[in-house]
Amino acid sequence: MYKKFLDLGKQPLANKFLTKTEISKKEDFYNLSIGFNKKNNLVSILKTISSKRMFNDKYPYRSSMSETMKNYFYELSKKIIKEFNPSCFLEIGSNDGTLIKNFDKKKSICVEPCKNHAKITTKMGYKTYPKYWNLSLAKKIKKENKKIDLIYSANTISHIHDLTSVFKSAEYVLSKNGILIIEDPSLLECLKLGSYDQFYNEHIHVFSLLSISKLVRKQNMEVYNIETLNTAGGSIRYYIKRKVNKNIRIKKSVLLLLKKEKKHGLDKFKTYQLFGKKIRKSKQKLRKIFINLKKQNKKIISYGATAKSCTVFNYCNLGKNLIDYVVDTTPEKIDKYTPGTHIKIKKYKKNSLNNVDYAFLSAWNFKDEIFNKEKKYIKKGIKFITHTPKPRII
Ligand code: TMP
Numbered sequence: 001m002y003k004k005f006l007d008l009g010k011q012p013l014a015n016k017f018l019t020k021t022e023i024s025k026k027e028d029f030y031n032l033s034i035g036f037n038k039k040n041n042l043v044s045i046l047k048t049i050s051s052k053r054m055f056n057d058k059y060p061y062r063s064s065m066s067e068t069m070k071n072y073f074y075e076l077s078k079k080i081i082k083e084f085n086p087s088c089f090l091e092i093g094s095n096d097g098t099l100i101k102n103f104d105k106k107k108s109i110c111v112e113p114c115k116n117h118a119k120i121t122t123k124m125g126y127k128t129y130p131k132y133w134n135l136s137l138a139k140k141i142k143k144e145n146k147k148i149d150l151i152y153s154a155n156t157i158s159h160i161h162d163l164t165s166v167f168k169s170a171e172y173v174l175s176k177n178g179i180l181i182i183e184d185p186s187l188l189e190c191l192k193l194g195s196y197d198q199f200y201n202e203h204i205h206v207f208s209l210l211s212i213s214k215l216v217r218k219q220n221m222e223v224y225n226i227e228t229l230n231t232a233g234g235s236i237r238y239y240i241k242r243k244v245n246k247n248i249r250i251k252k253s254v255l256l257l258l259k260k261e262k263k264h265g266l267d268k269f270k271t272y273q274l275f276g277k278k279i280r281k282s283k284q285k286l287r288k289i290f291i292n293l294k295k296q297n298k299k300i301i302s303y304g305a306t307a308k309s310c311t312v313f314n315y316c317n318l319g320k321n322l323i324d325y326v327v328d329t330t331p332e333k334i335d336k337y338t339p340g341t342h343i344k345i346k347k348y349k350k351n352s353l354n355n356v357d358y359a360f361l362s363a364w365n366f367k368d369e370i371f372n373k374e375k376k377y378i379k380k381g382i383k384f385i386t387h388t389p390k391p392r393i394i
Pocket of ligand 1: 061066304305306307308327330348366369370373
């Protein structure tokens with residue numbers, strides 16, 4: 001049973017960028033509230049949207065749009081090949097192939113339900129299943145392929161409602177000593193950073209080691225190693241094996257993180273109540289910053305049409321009156337409008353920050369990449385607005 005601790009109000013689908021004709025039509029909203037389940041330590045959104053409505057042939061997010069992610073996946077592929085040298089590698093949520101393109105085509109399988117992305121990896125020559133990850137797909141894959149010894153999935157499992165099915169399917173498809181590696185945003189980091197924008201319709205869960213350990217235990221699996229990462233605003237990479245596989249020992253990192261999460265009260269409802277209180281204050285502070293700057297007639301844009309910023313804009317009521325427009329590099333988002341708030345998205349250009357006074361750091365998780373790219377404008381005096389770890393101008 002989930003207990004609610006935060007209500008982020010009426011929200012549209014975060015990646016449903018609208019065309020000019022769509023903005024005059026009725027938009028679908030749902031109530032975004034977050035709860036904690038004491039039984040399995042899961043923190044999840046309470047009302048979920050069907051996968052088919054979110055992950056279809058028009059899904060706009062492409063990992064290759066960020067240099068940080070491209071480099072990150074390149075380095076990760078080298079690490080995986082060095083440590084595991086998989087004879088058959090499966091990626092759940094392969095998106096536009098940014099990671100898998102570094103793996104041998106003959107030894108790799110993509111699973112990607114968004115057909116626009118699945119088409120890309122198919123074209124690249126990778127065997128691609130344009131399907132949702134579940135037991136019936138796992139059965140099909142097991143039948144049609146040789147033994148899979150490594151499954152990897154980044155920022156995908158947290159998008160799936162039925163987690164029992166996720167881990168059951170992984171267990172089913174993996175070879176006897178096979179390994180499952182997943183990485184997703186860290187709940188501890190989310191609490192520390194006050195990054196409530198980790199929650200939107202696609203991010204159904206924000207995991208902790210406490211919750212993942214309980215979930216995999218149900219399938220007779222266990223987390224034997226973890227790594228903390230800077231990606232996606234602070235993530236955890238979980239290495240999971242079968243319990244019967246005694247060749248691999250549980251690393252100290254696992255015990256240390258479990259201890260740390262407990263110390264921060266991630267297994268207690270009270271912790272989340274306090275987080276809820278902090279976020280309600282954060283909303284007031286952020287609104288104040290925007291309103292004060294607009295009173296001074298400042299030109300404010302948003303840097304990146306991110307899914308995360310959909311939560312911030314709609315929760316904090318930051319609309320066209322406060323944000324002049326958004327800039328983004330993704331072709332699918334350009335010339336569209338932000339969900340709910342209908343702010344125009346313009347194509348990012350090298351001189352996009354010319355004549356801009358303030359830019360909201362929507363893609364705050366790519367701060368280093370952005371600050372490096374915009375050195376010239378930062379020197380000239382452009383300021384950024386952020387809401388994390390607390391609302392302020394930088
Ligand atoms: P996401 O946070 O929903 O994953 O989306 C990140 C968005 O930010 C994506 O549309 C690309 C955009 N972006 C830029 O436009 N410029 C940048 O420099 C970076 C890093 C991201």
